[in-house]
Amino acid sequence: MKTLAALLLGAVAGAAGAQARYEGLCDASAAVALDARHFIVADDEHNKLTLYRRGEARRVGEVVLDKFLKADKEADLEGAAQVGDRIYWITSHARNSAGKPREDRQRFFATAIRGTTVEPVGTPYTALLADLLAAPVLATLKLSDAAQRAAEAQGGFNIEGLAAAPDGSLLIGLRNPIPQGLAIVIPLLNPAELVDGKGPARFGAALRLDLGGRGVRSLERVGNGYLVAAGPAADDGTFALFRWSGKPGEAPVALKVELGTLRPEALFAWPDGQVTLLSDDGGIKVGKQACKDADKAKRSFRALDVKP
Template sequence: MPAGGRISYQASIEYKGHWAGKVLNRAARYSEHLRAKCRACSVQAQQGGAKKPSLTDAKLASWISWRKVLETCPAHYLSRPDVGYPGLKAQPCSTKVKISELDLARSSHLSEDACRSEYHPMVGRLGGAFAGVLVAATIPAYSLAAPFQYSGLCEASGAAALDATHFAVASDESNTVRIYKRGVPDPVGKVNFEDFIGADKSDLEGAAAVEGRLYWISSHSFNKAGEDKPKRKRFIATDITAGSAGPTLAGAGVSRGDLRNALAIAADVQRSEVNIEGLAAAENGALLVGFRSPQKNGDAIVVEFSNPSEVVNSGETAAKFGTVWTLQLRGLGIRSIELIPGSPQTYLIAAGPAADSQEFALYRWSPSSTVPLAKLDSSSLAGMRPEALFVIPGTSVIQVLSDDGSDECSDESTPERDRHFRSVDIEID
């Protein structure tokens, strides 16, 4: 993790150049012109002054159009057009500059031994929606990456990765899970679990991937009318299987017991107040269950679910709950929680209010660390409602999905072709 608990929003491409320029301080003005200028060539900036330009998140955000350049440059080289750029100074590099290629929808950064100019180090974190131009300043690790918009759903609630390029998303308004390919707006598959679950919509809220299996959990809450609906108390397992167009899901098991009573007892809260939204993998096949509400003395609740596999495999085995944690999230509850692979039990948490509002935050939580909880600078997510996050397998990239449900976009009433939700990648060091 970068110092101070910051996270990096970055773009992807592999780039090599013999010349390095200072930061484009008029990026927005030239972005459309640069879009079509992609050829296997060196980068050369002309007519520069020695004044050090600044780079802000707003300017980085203006480079959204560079995504098209990345998608249309098969040689993975970029060059600027033969025009001058105010505020640029061409400087020869002593080494080639390489940006690690993950894929066009993932994150990467400049290598630490990259080029330096006589005015300012050229290397640092490359943030923003492009990675084809060297930057002349160290970019804050929380730099904004362009959100990507997916279609077919408004109210993305629970989600998990199927492999490095596919992920599954559930809405709290249906029991049909949609499968997406990263960077492709429309879903590439759908799996209707109504018959498997035994209900039309179960308010699916949390998902966790464990060794080829995805676990899903309902909110277990009363509905808005105050009714206690059995269909909202579901815990299921689905297995990742091979499909004709990529990975898909097949039903594997359903819990027949009432997890809510046992969860309420474990957390020492009233059963009528339970509202679950977070689910994450843990050690030894266990899961962590995150409460949106209630809270204990203003702190969010996380409960260890010790035997999820046995519960869904038999359907009748009683759930066992272990350790209970309370987290000081400044009055917010758990909206999503995800284990960061390769870490000593470190989790990323999307926190949000118990009620519907725009106050959201990201936290890093390491139960065994001397500094177990750190709030991350998530100001660049303003306007989004993070409801699901998951790690892209084999990378340090976490994909964050926004619940974009509103009066204008509803999974119950809006035509499917008009539904959409946003997604953004963050990179965890």
């Protein structure tokens, strides 16, 4: 019998062009399958989660988070990871494009799965960035310097990936910085305590991944390992998909997938083992406007299914 890794490798190579389109938003940034037919998507331009049925373009519901997050502007939702019936969500914790601090972007929170929707639980944690910068185990990364720069600036700070580990801890993937050309993944050891109001955050030693000079755009546990969607720290550059065992010191393996113009920023697995990549299409032109600036009725994002 083929291993999961071999199946994934063959599936990705054979899935090129198997795209779907979903309506209602452009900037898909994180997603989780709620059951065999439904998935929920975060949009980094709005403080809401949008529900879809698999293969159906129109949204079937949404969960508005402004009041829960206590965010006046967009929180920049970027990553999601499921542990049991709870989904953890993380924002970029980044400065804006002008390098100005954005307190609204410093949120770590959870929702509970309730059938084919979710509801917020606990309390949003707002001190994760401060905890990261103060953690002795992460001192050599010099994240304090990175956190002073704009999100997409050279050596800036920007969180985009989140994945569940087998023991219930989480892995935080950084889009930026990428020191020495290696992406950074940081274990978060006590996520449940944080949303229960019991900080500070505790971290494990950082892991360094060779993604061809790219940072982490999405991270998902699949079988006994992980899939990593990788992309540039800024807008210019290429995207790629990698398989990684999750073991320190073991290098990720690039998968042969033709992404074309897709910009995968969300990656999730279905209960049947299939995997879906979602593209952040906010910058794609719809007429003369970028998708994210277009009329709401014209907004959409693309999805690529991986079928083992």
